[in-house]
Amino acid sequence: MAEAARTMIVMDSGTSRFQLRAGALIRSNDHILIHRALTDNFWSLPGGRVEFHEAGAETLAREIEEEIGCKATVGPLRFIIENFFEFAGRRVHEVGFYYEAELLQSLPFHETDIVHRAQDGGVELEFRWAPATLVGLDRFDLVPAPIRNLVVTNPAGIQHFVKRNAA
Numbered sequence: 001m002a003e004a005a006r007t008m009i010v011m012d013s014g015t016s017r018f019q020l021r022a023g024a025l026i027r028s029n030d031h032i033l034i035h036r037a038l039t040d041n042f043w044s045l046p047g048g049r050v051e052f053h054e055a056g057a058e059t060l061a062r063e064i065e066e067e068i069g070c071k072a073t074v075g076p077l078r079f080i081i082e083n084f085f086e087f088a089g090r091r092v093h094e095v096g097f098y099y100e101a102e103l104l105q106s107l108p109f110h111e112t113d114i115v116h117r118a119q120d121g122g123v124e125l126e127f128r129w130a131p132a133t134l135v136g137l138d139r140f141d142l143v144p145a146p147i148r149n150l151v152v153t154n155p156a157g158i159q160h161f162v163k164r165n166a167a
Contacts, residue, residue, distance in 0.1 A: 023047035024101035031129035075100035
């Protein structure tokens with residue numbers, strides 16, 4: 001049986017875009033794993049766009065295996081962030097689900113170096129560990145912005161935030 005076509009949940013309308021994303025909170029040695037495309041000047045939590053007929057946790061398991069090369073246990077949903085921002089000439093409305101996750105194989109740990117590189121389609125990604133403190137995370141433009149405080153405070157339960165960047 002042929003594999004069904006994979007389609008990300010993304011909708012474009014003129015210069016606006018809606019997308020559904022899942023991100024992973026992967027921790028080690030009081031640090032959090034972050035990644036970015038080499039062409040970007042900002043960092044985010046590992047993950048990717050959710051595909052049709054795929055739950056957010058399934059997205060993370062797939063993305064982690066594709067980008068990091070190992071399986072992961074995806075834990076509970078922790079944060080939902082509705083993020084409104086501009087990127088590449090588009091006004092973007094992104095809904096992000098952020099889950100605790102644990103790699104089933106350890107990723108190298110280094111406090112200052114890139115620990116992993118991967119190709120995602122035509123995009124080159126780099127991964128590194130960032131200190132899970134406000135001072136440590138201030139060194140990175142980690143988006144969406146509410147993630148910084150949530151990573152540090154690690155509040156109980158599921159948190160929901162709406163972040164609007166000034167136009």
